[in-house]
Amino acid sequence: MRTYRLAVLGFGNVGQGFAQILKEQGALLAQRFGAQFSIVAVSDLQKGSVYNPDGLDPATLLAAIQTKGNFDDVRAPQRGWDALVTIAKSNADIVIELTYTDLRTGEPALTHLRAALQNGKHVVTTNKGPIALAFPELDQMARSKNLEIGVEGTVMSGTPVIRIGREMLVAAGIKRIQGIFNGTTNFILTQMETGASYAAALADAQAKGYAEADPVGDVEGYDAAGKVVILSNLLMDAPLTMTEVDRVGITQLDAQQIAQAQAAGECWKLLGTIEKVNGQVRASVRPTRVPLRHPLAAVKGATNAIVYTTELLGDVTVVGPGAGRRETGFALVCDLLAIHRKLRG
Numbered sequence: 001m002r003t004y005r006l007a008v009l010g011f012g013n014v015g016q017g018f019a020q021i022l023k024e025q026g027a028l029l030a031q032r033f034g035a036q037f038s039i040v041a042v043s044d045l046q047k048g049s050v051y052n053p054d055g056l057d058p059a060t061l062l063a064a065i066q067t068k069g070n071f072d073d074v075r076a077p078q079r080g081w082d083a084l085v086t087i088a089k090s091n092a093d094i095v096i097e098l099t100y101t102d103l104r105t106g107e108p109a110l111t112h113l114r115a116a117l118q119n120g121k122h123v124v125t126t127n128k129g130p131i132a133l134a135f136p137e138l139d140q141m142a143r144s145k146n147l148e149i150g151v152e153g154t155v156m157s158g159t160p161v162i163r164i165g166r167e168m169l170v171a172a173g174i175k176r177i178q179g180i181f182n183g184t185t186n187f188i189l190t191q192m193e194t195g196a197s198y199a200a201a202l203a204d205a206q207a208k209g210y211a212e213a214d215p216v217g218d219v220e221g222y223d224a225a226g227k228v229v230i231l232s233n234l235l236m237d238a239p240l241t242m243t244e245v246d247r248v249g250i251t252q253l254d255a256q257q258i259a260q261a262q263a264a265g266e267c268w269k270l271l272g273t274i275e276k277v278n279g280q281v282r283a284s285v286r287p288t289r290v291p292l293r294h295p296l297a298a299v300k301g302a303t304n305a306i307v308y309t310t311e312l313l314g315d316v317t318v319v320g321p322g323a324g325r326r327e328t329g330f331a332l333v334c335d336l337l338a339i340h341r342k343l344r345g
């Protein structure tokens with residue numbers, strides 16, 4: 001049995017989903033994979049910070065948030081450490097970065113990831129900001145120190161797409177990637193097809209925990225553009241930046257346009273596309289009308305989908321959850337198990 005000590009930075013939806021999975025599946029993971037994942041530190045700006053070098057019980061952490069909304073009553077030998085002190089002083093082997101996403105600066109997550117790597121700790125994150133903005137730099141840093149970076153949850157939450165792409169489909173020659181990469185907007189478009197208003201559908205997406213803290217990132221297509229940048233960097237060897245993605249969101253779509261598409265046997269989807277044309281990579285995020293017989297038309301609600309068009313296999317499609325606390329929490333488990341497999345040899 002190998003034990004990994006984890007420092008969790010940010011304990012919002014995803015952090016709580018992850019703790020829930022460890023609470024429910026921890027014993028199974030240990031039995032099935034020989035890996036024990038022990039949360040030793042949690043540091044959250046609003047909820048407080050607790051550190052116990054011998055481990056904190058996920059059930060206790062979750063109960064504290066459910067009853068009081070903070071860690072004030074959680075017994076721990078050390079309290080009050082901010083993220084950077086937690087990284088520097090805790091005995092964690094792996095830092096799990098789950099602070100809020102900022103696709104303009106990547107902060108504060110970018111500083112946290114750099115500090116973790118500098119301190120010799122592996123990192124796992126679902127935060128799109130630093131990965132969309134600085135993956136090459138972080139990857140280089142990690143390689144130079146023989147450390148791992150897990151980013152599976154940055155695209156399509158726990159649905160495995162990045163690892164499948166990087167480790168398997170790259171060898172089949174990926175020419176084009178297209179998909180539905182934002183759960184909130186797909187949920188809104190689906191709800192509007194059944195007559196809901198845009199505002200009611202957005203409020204519902206927020207209540208269900210799909211939307212970003214600032215939902216402008218979802219509805220204006222920035223979130224999907226961030227994922228397009230991540231996919232192009234990691235899977236197509238094309239170091240695009242956010243400004244190079246031709247981006248349009250869904251805020252200009254009204255009930256009439258939704259109805260017009262339906263009358264024509266089509267539906268609206270916010271599609272992200274990365275394509276190699278004459279050796280150049282082009283990327284876009286655009287609301288697009290697709291025929292109802294198109295495979296992506298059947299993808300409803302917060303579900304996401306990705307179609308890899310490859311030289312050797314033709315189209316390979318993966319459909320699955322694209323958002324949600326447990327769904328995204330699960331991506332962290334996949335990345336942790338990948339680190340375990342690598343270190344175990």
Ligand code: HSE
Pocket residue numbers: 154156157181182183184185210211212218223322323324
């Ligand atoms: N706000 C994002 C979405 C969460 O709706 O897809 C997952 O990245």
